[in-house]
Structure formats: C-alpha cells, structure tokens
Amino acid sequence: xxxxxxxxxxxxxxxxxxxxxxxxxxxxxxxxxxxxxxxxxxxxxxxxxxxxxxxxxxxxxxxxxxxxxxxxxxxxxxxxxxxxxxxxxxxxxxxxxxxxxxxxxxxxxxxxxxxxxxxxxxxxxxxxxxxxxxxxxxxxxxxxxxxxxxxxxxxxxxxxxxxxxxxxxxxxxxxxxxxxxxxxxxxxxxxxxxxxxxxxxxxxxxxxxxxxxxxxxxxxxxxxxxxxxxxxxxxxxxxxxxxxxxxxxxxxxxxxxxxxxxxxxxxxxxxxxxxxxxxxxxxxxxxxxxxxxxxxxxxxxxxxxxxxxxxxxxxxxxxxxxxxxxxxxxxxxxxxxxxxxxxxxxxxxxxxxxxxxxxxxxxxxxxxxxxxxxxxx
Amino acid sequence: xxxxxxxxxxxxxxxxxxxxxxxxxxxxxxxxxxxxxxxxxxxxxxxxxxxxxxxxxxxxxxxxxxxxxxxxxxxxxxxxxxxxxxxxxxxxxxxxxxxxxxxxxxxxxxxxxxxxxxxxxxxxxxxxxxxxxxxxxxxxxxxxxxxxxxxxxxxxxxxxxxxxxxxxxxxxxxxxxxxxxxxxxxxxxxxxxxxxxxxxxxxxxxxxxxxxxxxxxxxxxxxxxxxxxxxxxxxxxxxxxxxxxxxxxxxxxxxxxxxxxxxxxxxxxxxxxxxxxxxxxxxxxxxxxxxxxxxxxxxxxxxxxxxxxxxxxxxxxxxxxxxxxxxxxxxxxxxxxxxxxxxxxxxxxxxxxxxxxxxxxxxxxxxxxxxxxxxxx
Numbered sequence: 001x002x003x004x005x006x007x008x009x010x011x012x013x014x015x016x017x018x019x020x021x022x023x024x025x026x027x028x029x030x031x032x033x034x035x036x037x038x039x040x041x042x043x044x045x046x047x048x049x050x051x052x053x054x055x056x057x058x059x060x061x062x063x064x065x066x067x068x069x070x071x072x073x074x075x076x077x078x079x080x081x082x083x084x085x086x087x088x089x090x091x092x093x094x095x096x097x098x099x100x101x102x103x104x105x106x107x108x109x110x111x112x113x114x115x116x117x118x119x120x121x122x123x124x125x126x127x128x129x130x131x132x133x134x135x136x137x138x139x140x141x142x143x144x145x146x147x148x149x150x151x152x153x154x155x156x157x158x159x160x161x162x163x164x165x166x167x168x169x170x171x172x173x174x175x176x177x178x179x180x181x182x183x184x185x186x187x188x189x190x191x192x193x194x195x196x197x198x199x200x201x202x203x204x205x206x207x208x209x210x211x212x213x214x215x216x217x218x219x220x221x222x223x224x225x226x227x228x229x230x231x232x233x234x235x236x237x238x239x240x241x242x243x244x245x246x247x248x249x250x251x252x253x254x255x256x257x258x259x260x261x262x263x264x265x266x267x268x269x270x271x272x273x274x275x276x277x278x279x280x281x282x283x284x285x286x287x288x289x290x291x292x293x294x295x296x297x298x299x300x301x302x303x304x305x306x307x308x309x310x311x312x313x314x315x316x317x318x319x320x321x322x323x324x325x326x327x328x329x330x331x332x333x334x335x336x337x338x339x340x341x342x343x344x345x346x347x348x349x350x351x352x353x354x355x356x357x358x359x360x361x362x363x364x365x366x367x368x369x370x371x372x373x374x375x376x377x
Numbered sequence: 378x379x380x381x382x383x384x385x386x387x388x389x390x391x392x393x394x395x396x397x398x399x400x401x402x403x404x405x406x407x408x409x410x411x412x413x414x415x416x417x418x419x420x421x422x423x424x425x426x427x428x429x430x431x432x433x434x435x436x437x438x439x440x441x442x443x444x445x446x447x448x449x450x451x452x453x454x455x456x457x458x459x460x461x462x463x464x465x466x467x468x469x470x471x472x473x474x475x476x477x478x479x480x481x482x483x484x485x486x487x488x489x490x491x492x493x494x495x496x497x498x499x500x501x502x503x504x505x506x507x508x509x510x511x512x513x514x515x516x517x518x519x520x521x522x523x524x525x526x527x528x529x530x531x532x533x534x535x536x537x538x539x540x541x542x543x544x545x546x547x548x549x550x551x552x553x554x555x556x557x558x559x560x561x562x563x564x565x566x567x568x569x570x571x572x573x574x575x576x577x578x579x580x581x582x583x584x585x586x587x588x589x590x591x592x593x594x595x596x597x598x599x600x601x602x603x604x605x606x607x608x609x610x611x612x613x614x615x616x617x618x619x620x621x622x623x624x625x626x627x628x629x630x631x632x633x634x635x636x637x638x639x640x641x642x643x644x645x646x647x648x649x650x651x652x653x654x655x656x657x658x659x660x661x662x663x664x665x666x667x668x669x670x671x672x673x674x675x676x677x678x679x680x681x682x683x684x685x686x687x688x689x690x691x692x693x694x695x696x697x698x699x700x701x702x703x704x705x706x707x708x709x710x711x712x713x714x715x716x717x718x719x720x721x722x723x724x725x726x727x728x729x730x731x732x733x734x735x736x737x738x739x740x741x742x743x744x745x746x747x748x749x750x751x752x753x754x
Contacts (some may be wrong), residue, residue: 072744367449
C-alpha cells in the first residue's frame with residue numbers, strides 16, 4: 001500500500017516521529033494525469049496545499065503555473081525559479097501594498113470579489129487580468145465552502161464592467177468546494193459563467209479568463225471518482241457552456257489533487273487508554289494531532305486512511321493528538337478500527353497526508369515542534 | 378479601555394500588523410490577585426497558554442510553579458531559570474523517553490489517567506508524585522472538555538493502589554473545563570476526590586496531592602465572575618470536602634486567567650465586502666485569523682471583545698481571516714457590530730488575546746508568517 005521507497009525513507013529516519021514523507025514522483029504522476037485528462041485548462045497549482053520547494057521545482061519543470069495566496073507565496077515561487085507570468089494571485093483578500101509588490105514583481109493575474117478589492121486592482125495593478133470570483137453552491141463537496149469568497153453574479157457583472165472601463169482585463173472564477181465528489185458541479189457553475197459572459201458581451205466586453213478553481217480530490221477513506229471522469233465532465237461542461245470558442249485562458253487550480261496522495265505521515269502511538277471499566281472504545285493517542293499538521297481533521301472533514309504494522313483482530317478506537325488541548329481529537333464520531341494489539345511505540349501511517357498538513361503546523365503549541373518533512377524521489 | 382503603555386507600543390510598532398502586545402504588569406496583577414483569593418493552593422502556571430520567556434521570568438520571580446505539557450516546555454522553563462522542583466508534567470499523554478528525560482532533569486510530579494501511562498511512570502519516574510486525572514462533568518464551561526483526559530473514578534482507585542504499591546506517591550487531578558463560569562464546579566469534582574481519598578485511606582494509602590486544574594476565566598464578551606468569588610467558592614469546597622487536614626499539596630493550574638487579559642492583538646482591516654445586493658451583513662476581513670493566532674475562535678467558542686478607532690453608527694458584520702481557507706472565519710453565527718465607516722487599513726484591537734494565541738500560529742499557512750509579538754512592562 002505504501003511505496004517501497006517511502007517505506008525505506010521511514011526506516012532510514014527511525015527516531016524522527018512524526019514525519020511527513022513526500023514522494024515527488026507521485027506529484028509528477030498526478031500532474032501528468034490531470035493534464036492528459038483535461039487538456040483544455042492550464043494548471044495553476046494551489047501553492048497553499050504544500051509549498052515545499054521540491055514540489056514547486058518539480059512542477060516548474062513540468063510547465064505548471066501557480067495559484068498564490070499571499071505575497072509570501074509569490075516570493076516562494078519566484079525564489080525557486082517560477083517566472084511571474086506563471087503566477088495568479090488568487091486570494092480575494094489582499095492588502096493594497098501586497099498587490100503593488102506583486103505587480104512590481106511582474107504578476108498580472110488577480111482575483112477579487114468586492115468593490116473595495118477591485119479599486120485596489122485599478123490603483124495598483126493597471127492593465128492586469130482581474131477575475132471576479134462568484135458564489136457557487138458547493139453541493140456535493142466534503143467541505144462546502146462558506147460564503148467567505150465570491151459574490152452574487154449580478155454584483156460580478158457590475159464590477160466586471162467597471163474593471164473593463166478602468167483598463168483591467170475581465171475574467172471570472174469560482175470554486176465548487178474542496179474534495180468535490182460530484183463531477184457535474186462544474187457544469188452548474190459554468191452555466192452561471194455563460195450567463196455573465198452573454199451579459200457582458202451585450203456591452204461589448206469579452207471575458208478573457210475563466211478560472212475553474214479547485215475541488216479535485218485526494219484519496220481518503222471514501223471512494224473518489226477517477227481523474228478521467230472529472231476531465232470528461234469538466235471538458236463537456238466547458239464546451240457546452242462556453243463553446244465553441246472558449247475564453248483565451250482557462251485555468252484550473254488543483255492543490256489537494258496534486259500533492260495529497262504524495263504524502264505519507266508516519267506517527268507513533270504514545271498511549272492506549274480505556275476511560276471506564278466497560279467502554280468498548282480504546283483511546284489511541286498519537287504523537288501528531290490537530291496542532292502539528294492534521295488541522296484538516298477539524299469537524300472530522302478529512303478522514304485519512306490509516307495503516308499500522310500490527311496484524312490480528314481489530315476494535316473501535318477514538319483517535320487523539322498529543323497536546324493538552326481537548327479539541328485535539330482526530331476522530332471520535334467517525335469510526336476507526338485498529339488492531340487490538342496496538343501498543344505504545346507502534347508506528348501508524350496516515351496515507352494521502354501531503355496536502356494542508358506541514359504548513360498547518362503550529363509554531364510550537366504545547367512545546368511540540370512543527371511537523372518534520374522528508375522528500376523522496 | 379486599552380492601557381496607554383500598550384497603545385504607545387502599537388504606535389511605536391506601526392507597520393507591524395498583526396501584532397500581539399503582552400503587558401507583563403497585567404500578568405503580575407493577575408497572579409497576585411489569584412494568590413490573595415486562594416491562599417490554600419500553589420499556583421502552577423499552565424505554560425501552554427503562553428510560553429513567552431518574559432512571562433515565564435515574571436512568574437518565576439513571583440514564586441509561581443509551572444504546569445508543563447511536553448519535554449519542550451520543561452526545557453523552556455528550565456532555560457529561563459525555573460528549578461525542576463517547581464515543575465509538574467501535567468500532560469497525561471507522554472512518551473516514556475520524555476518522562477525519563479524530565480526525571481533526569483529533576484521533575485518529580487507527573488499526571489496519568491490510564492494503566493499504560495502508570496506503567497511508564499513506575500519504570501521511568503520512581504518515587505515521584507503520580508497524580509491520576511479523573512473525568513469531570515465540565516458543566517458550565519465555555520469549552521466542556523471531551524473525554525480526552527481523565528478516567529472513571531473506580532479505575533483511578535485501582536491505579537492509585539498500584540501506584541502506591543510501586544513506590545509512587547499518589548495524587549488526584551481533575552479539570553472542570555476551560556473558561557468555567559460556574560464557581561461551584563470545583564465542589565462537585567472535590568466530592569469525588571473525597572470519596573476516592575476515603576476509599577484509599579481504608580487501604581492505608583494517603584493522597585499527597587490534589588490538583589484543582591484550570592478553568593479560571595479570561596475576560597471576553599460574557600460577564601465573568603470576579604476572582605474573589607472563585608477563591609471563596611473553591612476554598613469553601615476544599616475545606617468542606619477535604620478538611621480539616623488538606624492533602625500536603627494543593628495545586629491550581631491557571632493558564633488563561635493569568636495571561637489572556639495581558640494581551641491585546643492589533644490587526645488591520647484588509648477588505649470590507651458585501652456578498653449580494655441585499656445583504657445587511659458586511660464581511661470584514663482582517664489580517665489575522667484562525668491560522669495565525671486565533672485558533673480559539675474555532676466553533677466561535679472564545680468571543681473576543683473588539684474595538685476599533687472609528688466612531689459613529691454600527692452594523693452587523695461577519696468577521697473572517699486573510700487566508701484562502703473557507704474555515705478561516707472568526708464569527709459568523711455570533712453577532713458582532715462594527716462601525717459602518719470601517720474601511721481597509723483601519724486598525725482593530727482584540728482584547729484579552731494573550732492566551733492560546735501566538736503559539737497556536739501556523740508556521741506559514743498561505744504564506745503568512747506566525748503572529749508577531751511585542752512585550753511591554
């Protein structure tokens with residue numbers, strides 16, 4: 001189940017626990033599979049999923065572009081050799097100083113979703129592509145997004161007219177929700193994009209960019225559709241809604257899809273406890289938890305596949321992290337079964353832990369260091 | 378509302394945002410108020426609340442002891458001059474290697490709540506005080522603790538007999554729940570402690586330590602009882618349940634109470650947005666959020682008091698952080714009202730933000746750096 005090179009790395013690094021091992025070859029495989037499945041779209045890797053420099057370098061070599069969330073991520077990409085024309089500043093929440101700095105560095109694609117942000121782009125990023133993020137229903141996603149990002153389509157139309165009138169080049173983006181299992185979700189969003197495109201065309205304004213956002217899945221405990229299916233469904237929706245002549249730029253922003261499956265997180269069992277005399281559940285405490293890399297277990301939204309080195313019969317467990325924080329519980333409602341023989345010192349592996357893990361680590365909550373990382377290729 | 382020295386510090390540090398300013402004088406005041414209110418108990422500061430070395434040094438000078446959660450926190454305390462006899466290793470989840478290292482360094486008080494942890498203490502911390510954490514109802518707490526820590530009292534009795542039989546010195550701890558507003562919560566827990574004490578005495582075993590845990594509040598939006606009231610209620614409960622001769626050591630482990638009110642977090646408004654044409658709520662995005670120091674807004678459990686520099690009429694807002702993560706929303710269900718004139722670049726201050734903030738910051742999620750800190754005294 002775990003690649004032998006990754007197993008070897010854990011053997012070589014015994015004593016370093018918890019440890020995230022990232023397999024760069026898997027990143028390459030996923031990138032190539034996505035490009036083959038969806039040739040219409042340019043891949044902008046969502047750097048926030050995992051900004052490890054080796055991942056960025058691998059993707060630069062493969063020709064990937066990059067979706068960045070902050071000026072910090074802009075410089076992380078440039079520092080390892082990405083050119084600024086490959087970057088898209090996809091966070092709708094930006095200080096004007098950050099926009100000005102990114103513009104000085106050569107970045108020419110920016111997201112916005114409200115009038116205040118548009119004004120900043122008019123002032124600090126003249127002539128750039130400004131894509132407006134619209135609200136999207138998020139039905140079918142493991143993490144339906146809140147209304148934090150995006151605006152109602154009628155506001156988008158007004159703002160894109162204003163953008164065009166002020167010399168910005170208009171685009172639209174949306175996000176169907178992270179870990180989206182409904183491959184038709186893009187079609188529903190693109191229907192709205194098509195309406196907006198027609199409305200703008202009536203005013204002589206042509207959309208230059210459509211950004212399909214993220215949502216492609218990592219492989220957790222649930223069965224996930226194959227990437228080919230996503231590719232076919234999205235391509236069909238694109239041509240149905242925006243064909244025959246697609247906008248000049250069609251972007252997709254995978255994060256999780258490219259890096260989740262490339263990571264295996266090795267942890268150690270610290271304690272196995274029973275809370276009362278008659279509870280069938282054991283509490284299993286690992287040396288990694290919500291504050292040292294597993295923030296995505298919040299509300300048990302992401303359910304990692306977990307393997308151990310023990311055989312034999314299993315029983316139900318509650319899984320928790322090592323800190324004194326009572327919120328640092330990984331899985332309590334969602335049932336996990338682990339070997340009855342599991343004991344302190346045993347190793348446990350969380351699969352597909354390459355996304356939203358290392359950089360989510362706290363700087364040192366409870367005196368525990370951030371997640372340690374090792375790369376294999 | 379904000380101490381002038383703190384205001385001056387923010388002025389001097391303009392351009393550094395977000396910034397947490399910690400007022401060491403407030404830590405001293407809170408420590409002295411607690412000692413005056415509850416002279417029966419020795420204060421063990423819960424280092425995890427804020428391990429800033431200046432806070433630790435201030436508390437060392439005042440005579441405080443320290444509750445530590447990891448070997449990392451043991452060394453943080455020793456490095457700034459705490460002696461090991463002032464430390465209590467209060468995390469029930471510990472690798473045996475961490476116990477052995479703490480024991481070598483001179484630490485002689487350890488928590489446990491299951492048989493496996495007790496075995497580690499027998500092996501690695503001979504002759505130490507071993508206090509068993511019991512489950513407690515947590516009624517009335519803003520954050521009722523999960524069952525992550527503690528065991529049923531019948532298991533505690535069995536394990537404390539085993540501890541005594543193996544040369545460890547028995548104690549009991551409990552935790553009434555963080556931000557506990559019911560000053561009688563300690564009485565209910567101490568009733569259980571008294572039962573256990575009587576049960577053990579029948580076997581000739583004397584409890585050497587009772588640990589009253591945490592739960593004393595910081596000052597957030599809700600009205601909180603004064604510390605004198607907590608002191609009276611806890612002292613009354615102690616003598617009622619465990620008098621006339623109290624156990625040799627009575628500990629209390631305040632974290633939040635000592636440092637929350639000592640911190641003011643200054644942030645900047647990045648964006649003010651309306652999502653639809655007819656929504657009365659504005660979305661206000663700050664440059665600080667759940668991943669850069671405000672993890673306690675999870676489930677909106679801790680509701681900070683927020684002040685701005687703007688006057689005039691107010692209206693309802695949703696408050697969110699700066700990252701591309703849709704979970705990075707501070708307050709959505711709980712209503713906040715902020716000035717209608719609020720605009721990007723305005724400063725916003727979160728009061729009582731000194732606990733569980735800086736060390737909860739992620740190492741760099743979305744490319745944003747950890748929370749910046751400045752100390753005033």
